[in-house]
Amino acid sequence: MDYWNTDSGWSMSSDEPASPSGGGVLAVVFAESLNAGKALLATARQLADELSGTVSVALFNGDETAGNELVKAGADNVYLVASDSDSLLAGYLEAIKALIEQAAPDAILLTSGRRGDELAGLLAGRLGGTLVVGANAISVDYSERAILATQPVYGGAAIASWKLAGKPQIVTMRPGTASPLIDKHRSGKVEAFSFSAPASSLQVSKADSPAPPPDLLHASIIVAGGRGTGGDGFKLIGELAALLGGTVGATKSAVREGWAGPEQQIGMLGATVKPRLYIACGISGTPEHLMGIAEGATIVAINTAPQAPIFALADYVVVGDLHEVLPAFIARLKKAQ
Ligand SMILES: Cc1cc2nc3c(=O)[nH]c(=O)nc-3n(C[C@H](O)[C@H](O)[C@H](O)COP(=O)(O)OP(=O)(O)OC[C@H]3O[C@@H](n4cnc5c(N)ncnc54)[C@H](O)[C@@H]3O)c2cc1C
Structure with a gap:
């Protein structure tokens, strides 16, 4: 029998064998899109539970309060990563790579959009993982420990189904495919994450910009x-x-x-x-x-x-x-x- 949870953009079959041990999910969240991040965590949590793994979050530009909100939305470990520039993909990339070395996730989830899709592509290129951009649902193939992702294609006229391979498996989830699942009693760790990026990969510039529009x-x-x-x-x-x-x-x-x-x-x-x-x-x-x-x-x-x-x-x-x-x-x- 199939179970489908539209709230979390997640599906699974009740016939699957016992979950394999290990495995974890790294979700990439930006503080200025915290609500989208919480929704992403609903999917990340389900995925990690099915893989008997943990959910780590790379939270960019967020503080401890935002980190604690993400714990209640499903994270086990939130790493607060400061960035000098809001749009510096190279900086994000280096931080995520450093976190991947630490957390060794099986899967990396991002919210689909200009920044998330571009980052995901860069990550897949650098790490040699497999990538699906703009998925609307994911599940797990237990026999191969692979993520299955569906993605609207040809202007929405068809749905493509993908099986990801290798490690890490990277998916960007379309906004609106999951709703945050908040548990006020969840506990987890929120800590600052410092990393030293190769100087040559960073070009930092500062500019006064107005507050970003609401999500x-x-x-x-x-x-x-x-x-x-x-x-x-x-x-x-x-x-x-x-x-x-x-x-x-x-x-x-x-x-x-x-x-x-x-x-x-x-x-x-x-x-x-x-x-x-x-x-x-x-x-x-x-x-x-x-x-x-x-x-x-x-x-x-x-x-x-x-x-x-x-x-x-x-x-x-x-x-x-x-x-x-x-x-x-x-x-x-x-x-x-
Ligand atoms: C499978 C599929 C999926 C799609 N998904 C989406 C989707 O997610 N989102 C989406 O938006 N579309 C989607 N579309 C496209 C959709 O069908 C329309 O083509 C599109 O929404 C039309 O956009 P529009 O209203 O900007 O343009 P038009 O339909 O060209 O309308 C422009 C309007 O502007 C008016 N206008 C012109 N000049 C002025 C002026 N000076 N002042 C005031 N009014 C003026 C005109 O009278 C006209 O009503 C999808 C199509 C398909 C086939």
Whole structure:
């Protein structure tokens, strides 16, 4: 009989033999995406339990409080890794390699997205492991102690099934495929991890940057743009989102045009979001996009076409050019602040 836990993105068969001994999972988490990290740990915990192993976490830029939250979400050991730069993949890579030497995990899990997928690719290249990017579920083949991963392909028209081999087996999990499983009574170790990276691999630069926007999956306000933005509309969308304390989302078309990152895509092949307020700018409202917006959101749609399908679903509609509507909206908000 098969058991399927959609909350953790994990499946297993009740017919499997006794779990092999040893084996552990290393999850890579970034403090600025802590909620995504907690969801990743739900999958990591299940995987480690099935392998009779432990869950170690490389937590970048997080403090002890964040580390303890990850323990409650399923971690046994959390290593706090400080990084000089938020986007320095080489620095992350060296730290993860050092942790792998210490924890010797069978599997490494990351959250799929621009940073996670790139890091995973670099790790697989350096370590010689096998990799699946953007999986939506994983399980274990007990006979070969291998991870089985499924991954939507061909624009979601098909699902590919992969069996990973060797060690480490690296998987990036799509956001939204698992929910955090919090146990307030769990205990584990949180400790600082120091490593010395080869100087030649690091290029550190510091810049003053604004606080990162809230995680798309947990944002209560999302301003999203589509093809109707023409690309330049995303500047206005970013400005409005910042004023409202929200996050910028996008349609697949906008991502394909390169106007937004893949981690900002909402819909069938992107994130499923649960905002209170969703402002759709230049978005037609196809089912593939709308299925990424959970029920309960108040939807405001700005579109030049009076017959745009999104108007059928929207709570508030603005028939007009977003290049005129958004500046007026932004000006009113600024005046009110
Ligand atoms: C298997 C599969 C999976 C998919 N998964 C996803 C997914 O995860 N997410 C996703 O988003 N899509 C997905 N798609 C694509 C989806 O079908 C649509 O093609 C896409 O969502 C359309 O994006 P859009 O609304 O930005 O563009 P369009 O459909 O081209 O709409 C643009 C809209 O902008 C309006 N507009 C134009 N100019 C202006 C202006 N100046 N001001 C205001 N409005 C203006 C137009 O009237 C139009 O309604 C998927 C498709 C397939 C086949």
